[in-house]
Amino acid sequence: MRGFRGGMMGGGGFRMGRKFASGDLQLVILALLVEQPRHGYELIKLLEERSGGFYVPSPGVIYPALTYLEETGLADVESEGTKKLYRITEGGRRLVEENQTMIDMTLGKLEKIGAKMAHVRKIFDPESRNGDRDEDGFPEDKSEVATARMLLKSALRLRYPWSKDEAKRIAGILERAAGEILAGGRSGA
Numbered sequence: 001m002r003g004f005r006g007g008m009m010g011g012g013g014f015r016m017g018r019k020f021a022s023g024d025l026q027l028v029i030l031a032l033l034v035e036q037p038r039h040g041y042e043l044i045k046l047l048e049e050r051s052g053g054f055y056v057p058s059p060g061v062i063y064p065a066l067t068y069l070e071e072t073g074l075a076d077v078e079s080e081g082t083k084k085l086y087r088i089t090e091g092g093r094r095l096v097e098e099n100q101t102m103i104d105m106t107l108g109k110l111e112k113i114g115a116k117m118a119h120v121r122k123i124f125d126p127e128s129r130n131g132d133r134d135e136d137g138f139p140e141d142k143s144e145v146a147t148a149r150m151l152l153k154s155a156l157r158l159r160y161p162w163s164k165d166e167a168k169r170i171a172g173i174l175e176r177a178a179g180e181i182l183a184g185g186r187s188g189a
Helices: 022-035 040-050 059-071 090-098 100-124 144-159 164-183
Strands: 075-080 083-088
Touching: 022 040, 022 059, 022 075, 022 083, 022 090, 022 100, 040 059, 040 083, 040 100, 059 075, 059 083, 083 090, 090 100, 100 144, 144 164
Parallel strands: none
Antiparallel strands: 075 083
């Protein structure tokens, strides 16, 4: 079907700027409509939730996509006062089935990003941390060192996977930091 499949998944991740190609967004919307009929605002909030706030589509993106789905017969709309409730059609269901693998990958990436965003928020919210030891076995504390260490781990996770050149650059940074820590401030500071 024309208009679909020009998407983001071919490149292995989200593109900068707009997070979805229009065809990918339309497929994701259809997949969310399979779950239940929804209003445009609900779709915006659901995508925001699933991505941990990373992707919040604007009404100027969602509503044209919904209009396209309605005009192409992939979704039906029912007016409820000033709101519109969108339902998937049989043609929309078939399109979702044909593209289920790509849809699952896309939603999986959104949820993975959401988990990473939650982790980053946890780092910057010391009140949310609890337990005696962290995942690396260090005593749980709220010191600047603990916060910096968690920030470093998050930065590494967010940058992964990296190229050989990027791996060398990162290793150099970490080696210099380790050297300065071992020197105990004797490196001329």
